[in-house]
Structure formats: structure tokens, C-alpha cells
Amino acid sequence: MTTVDRVPGQRQRTVPPFGGFNATLVRLELRRMLRNRRTVIFSVVMPVVFFLLFGTGKSYSDESAGRGNVAAFIMVSMALYGAMLSTTGGGAMVAVERSQGWSRQLRLTPLTSTAYIAVKVLVAMLLGGLSVVVTYTAGALTGAHMDTSVWVVTGLAVWVGSLVFAAFGVFMGYLLPSENVMQILGPGLALFAFLGGLFLPLDQMGSTFRAIAHLTPMYGLNEVVHAPLTGESPGWAAVLNVAVWLAVFVGGAVWRFGRDTARV
């Protein structure tokens, strides 16, 4: 009926390296993320607005907070808040992509599940990094002062620390099969931030409240990232808090991820 113009035997078919992980994929994923107005507002704009509202032009703004001023202290809190929203949202994209059937579509390509998660976490961390840089830039321009080394150390601590919440996002992304996952997670994150002492110092609260707050997932990280600024040791309870929550979120993400890939 027809003549054949394909010569299939001649093509050497190979499997791509790194499980399909590549720069084009990361670039397009990042562009997708930045195209989402809500993501940008929550991750980048809101922390800056909060900082400008609570950290600048107040009577306490220029008081000392150790190796810098109170404005810098609040800036670090808000950068952490933004980074956590960014990385959680980035990780939780898994839920959106699962509900849209994109994860299934990807299984018809050479992209491995591990490479997929690596891309999600990387893109989440890049957005988190952007959030930190923007908040720190706003701080530098509006009167936040710290020793130069403290700028670098706190900035890196916030960024690396937000990896805990990238794991949280991925965990929730597999746990909640919803396209509106951030609408569910958003209020939860705000509560975590409040209990973690990101918005108000916890020593203004009652002792019962504080005892509960010390067990929540943002408390430890908040203490740790401020330590270089205040010059005080974060305390073993805070370090343990970070370690335990990191283990819980990574463990949960690995568990759900394993179940998802075994679901065949």
C-alpha cells in the first residue's frame, strides 16, 4: 500500500545520562514557577512587605540585636519565612503535577523518578534563594545593619535550612492529591511561622504556649539562623528540633515517593 521511508534499524537508541536530568528542564521549570503570580507574591513579595511593615521605621528598628540591629533581626526572620514558603511550594508542585496527570506522562519518558524529585527540590531551592536575596536587598536598602560576615552566614543558613521545608513540600505533595495544595498548606505554614517565633518573640508568650511552640517545625530553624546575629548559642533543644523535623520530612517524602513509584 505504501512505501516505507523510515529506516528504524539504522538508529542507535540510547538512554539519556543522569536519568534525564538536564539544564533545559530546570530552566523551563523555573520559568513556569516565576510565571505563577501567586507563587511570586507569596514567596518574594510578601516577605519584603512584611519586613518593610514590621522591621523599618519603628522606634526599635535601630536598637542593637547583637552583631547588628533589630531591623536586621526581623529581616532574617522574614527571609526565613519567604524561603520556607518558596521551598514548600516548590516541593508541593508534585501534588499539582500528579493531579494533572503530568507525573504519569513523565513516566512515558526516560526521566527517572529520582531525577524528577531532584529537579523539584532544585527549583524550589532556587526560588527560596531568590526570596532570600530579594529580602536581604530590601533590608540593605532600608536600614538593616549587620557585620559583613553575618550577612553571608545568616543568608546561607536561611537558604540551606529551607531545605527542610523543600522535603516537607515534597512529602505533602505526595500525601495530598490536590491541585490546590498550597491553599491547604498556606494557613499551616503561617501557623508554624507564628509558633516558630518568626513574627513575634516567643518570650512574650506564656510558658505553656512556649513549651508547645518549641516543638513545632520552624522554631529550631528560626533560633539557628539568628544565632550568628545575636551571638548567642541556639541551644541544644533548637538543634534537636531541626534534626528531628528534617528526619521526619525527609523520611516521609522518601516513604511516599517509594510507595508512588511502586504503585505499578
Added chain:
Amino acid sequence: MTQTRTVRRPAGGADAETVPAIELAGLTKSFGAVRAVRGIDLTIAPGEVVAFLGPNGAGKTTTVDMVLGLSRPDEGSVRVHGMEPGSAVRRGLVAAVMQTGGLLKDLTVEETLRLTASLFADTRPIGEVLERAGIADIADRRVGKCSGGQQQRLRFAMALLPDPELLVLDEPTTGMDVGGRRDFWAAIREDASRGRTVVFATHYLEEADAYADRVVLVSHGRVVADGTAAEVKSLVSGRTVRATLPDADVFALQSIPGVESVEVRGDSVLVSSTDSDAVLRHLLARTAAHDLEVTTRGLEDAFISLTSEGAQS
């Protein structure tokens, strides 16, 4: 099965000639108590255009999923070009157009293709697949703003990227209007003419008839018929006449030209025939039959009769 297509293989691809595009042996798959696939054996040669035809719930999608490595059979084996489905997918040997979903609404058509292409070791140029799927004019449109038909052509374009030996389509025209359906099939047909193996699942007999060289009928998780479209069509032609007629003379009814079967159920009689007019004329003129009903025998009926025949033999 009669192969009407000439498939010439180059000397270097001698292996491709002997290795089937798809080889299913003793395939079964259950979901809880539901036995979706109950033992399918099927071999599809390179270059064939095969319709996987059956009513909803026949086990078509379950089988397609196993061919693509999206799910694993409980028993039996799946080979795609002699490989595990996963290996064939990673090498771009097999690609699929799924029914729904599988697209990111916030990317443009062109970005979706660029992203998909980046995942494979080697692909056709994006401009070429856009052209062949007939969506070059909407390359910059957001996927979320594309119509159902346009999204389906995008899925087709994505499947063309790795230049697969085997293209699998699962109910590809669901939700398309008549024009969209025709254009979509024209693109597929034109592509298949280049020698690609195409397997599509459908519950439309007309689609199977118009576009496949070979039709595999599935019902209740089994292959109940396998042949050319014409052969399958003859299985489902004809009508059934039902009438209320106590003490029907079965022998007289069977002797009417075109009658294939007569069934008595209490006071009712059911006559399957390729010439229902003759049956009606006989019933009204020569018997006391009343409450006559004529129904077209659908695919569903054909499947049921084929499955029950298979069970009896």
C-alpha cells in the same frame, strides 16, 4: 490476519523483522475483586496498524498501561521490541498518546515540546513535530488555552519527538468533534504510512474500520476476535427482532432467509437476522406475533455473544 501493508526492512534491521513490536503472553491483571485482564496473548508485528476494540471496561486501558510499563501484570509477560516496556520507553522505542491529562497548563505548546525533547537522548526537531501534528500555528499558545483537539494534537506531537517505532494511542479522539476527529486521524494515518507500528484502543467500531488493518476485539479482559476490519464488521452487523408470540414455531422462523439464531424466552421470541424486514413480514403475515421491536445489534451484543460462545467451546 492479512497484512495489506508492505513493510520493507533494511538489511541492517534484520532483527527488527523477527522481533515483534508487541508480544503479550498470558497477561492478567486484577484490581481487587475486578479481573480487568484475564489472559491475553497477542503478537503485533512491526508496521501493523492495529485497533484494540472493545466496550468500556473491556480491559483495553489496563492492557495499554501494561504495554507502556505504567502498570505491571499480575501474571504473564510483556515485551516491546524484545524489551521490558520500561527499557523501550527510556530508549524512545515506544511513545503514547493518552486519553486525558498529562499536560501542564502553564507552559506553552512549544515549551511543552522543548521540555519533553530535553528528556530524551535524541529527538526529531521541534519544528518538524509541530508541523506534522498540525499545530505549528499555535506554538506560542498556553496549553491551558488550547481546545481539547489541539491538546490531543500536542500529545501526538510529544509522542512523535523520540521518533518511536511503536505509537500507542488510548482512546485518542474522546471528546473531539467530528472535524477534529477526522483531522486527527488523517495525521495519524499519514504518519503510519511511513512504516510506524500504530496500536490504538477505541470503542468506536467506525474508527477501527476506517483506520486499522487489523482489529483485535477485547471483551471482559479477553481477546474474543482478531482479524481484518471487514471480518469484525460482519460479526456485528444485523438486527434483532423481538416479538411476543406464545408457542412460536422455531423451525419456521429459522428457515427465513438471513436468520442466524432464534431464541425463545417464555412468551417472547428473539430473532437475530441480517434481513430483519423478512422476519417482520413473516411474523406479521403468518403468525399472531405482537409488540414487535427491532434493535440494531451493537458491538456490545457482539462481544457478549462472542464471549459466551468462547466460554461454551
